[in-house]
Amino acid sequence: MNATAVIIIAIAAAVVLGALAFITLARRTDVRGAGALSAETTKRDRVARAAATSAAESNTSRAADVEAAGVAARVEGGLAPVQHDSGLTAWVPPDPDALGVSRRQFFNRATISLMAAGLGTFGAASFVAFLWPTKVGGFGSKVSVGRFDDIVAGIRAGNGFFYAPEARAWITEYPVDAIPKAEGLYASSLIPGLEQGLIASYQKCPHLGCRVPQCLSSQWFECGCHGSQYNRVGEKKGGPAPRGMDHFPLEFSVAGDVTVNTGIIVRGQPIGTNTTGQEAEGPHCVGISEH
Ligand code: FES
Numbered sequence: 001m002n003a004t005a006v007i008i009i010a011i012a013a014a015v016v017l018g019a020l021a022f023i024t025l026a027r028r029t030d031v032r033g034a035g036a037l038s039a040e041t042t043k044r045d046r047v048a049r050a051a052a053t054s055a056a057e058s059n060t061s062r063a064a065d066v067e068a069a070g071v072a073a074r075v076e077g078g079l080a081p082v083q084h085d086s087g088l089t090a091w092v093p094p095d096p097d098a099l100g101v102s103r104r105q106f107f108n109r110a111t112i113s114l115m116a117a118g119l120g121t122f123g124a125a126s127f128v129a130f131l132w133p134t135k136v137g138g139f140g141s142k143v144s145v146g147r148f149d150d151i152v153a154g155i156r157a158g159n160g161f162f163y164a165p166e167a168r169a170w171i172t173e174y175p176v177d178a179i180p181k182a183e184g185l186y187a188s189s190l191i192p193g194l195e196q197g198l199i200a201s202y203q204k205c206p207h208l209g210c211r212v213p214q215c216l217s218s219q220w221f222e223c224g225c226h227g228s229q230y231n232r233v234g235e236k237k238g239g240p241a242p243r244g245m246d247h248f249p250l251e252f253s254v255a256g257d258v259t260v261n262t263g264i265i266v267r268g269q270p271i272g273t274n275t276t277g278q279e280a281e282g283p284h285c286v287g288i289s290e291h
Pocket residue numbers: 205206207208209210223224225226227228239240241
């Protein structure tokens with residue numbers, strides 16, 4: 001699974017979790033779930049509330065009777081009834097639901113809010129990272145390595161080897177008269193490079209990944225880690241490596257610029273491939289091994 005797929009999945013997960021958190025936050029606490037009262041408790045509360053209401057109504061009724069009796073007694077005694085005009089508003093008990101949140105509600109909502117904020121931040125960061133332009137031109141993409149003439153001159157100046165550090169590749173000459181043998185063996189993406197007389201080999205040894213250096217005396221590549229050897233175009237000649245050196249396709253512009261496409265790693269040729277027939281041209285740099 002590549003990085004893009006991981007980011008897309010992370011964003012989708014963040015959106016879903018964020019939506020769940022939002023829905024949960026938006027729900028009132030009189031629903032089932034954390035902080036909700038059981039049916040039994042709710043029923044008991046309802047009965048208690050009804051009893052309290054009944055008692056209050058009863059008290060009010062009794063008080064009204066007493067007051068009426070008092071007024072009647074004052075009238076019978078020739079006294080004027082007391083006028084109750086205090087200008088005060090009768091006290092009404094507040095609705096518990098309107099008083100605000102309980103401690104449990106506060107912690108529930110705080111937890112969900114923090115979780116939603118965290119997920120939202122993560123989702124936003126992932127989204128921005130996904131949209132942010134990635135570096136182009138580095139290893140893993142198309143790497144410009146200079147003009148064709150300069151590369152050929154560099155190969156000759158390097159006694160047969162030109163190293164392109166940004167592409168992590170060696171560029172060497174491929175003998176044009178060997179192309180008929182290469183066709184059908186080499187990947188089609190490498191053929192344009194071969195037809196221009198060049199081949200790019202990945203510096204990473206197919207055995208265990210050491211950087212493979214050139215050996216100027218033998219005119220081969222010889223790995224110092226375990227002794228794998230490859231001819232100048234990367235075909236395996238000896239050592240424990242399971243195949244030849246991997247390659248990158250080369251691209252050529254009309255203006256003469258050369259690009260190594262390090263986004264495509266072409267698997268090295270199987271053991272026994274020998275299209276150029278190049279034997280060692282001098283002493284080896286590492287001990288030759290029979291594999
Ligand atoms: S890593 Fe090159 S021979 Fe083992």
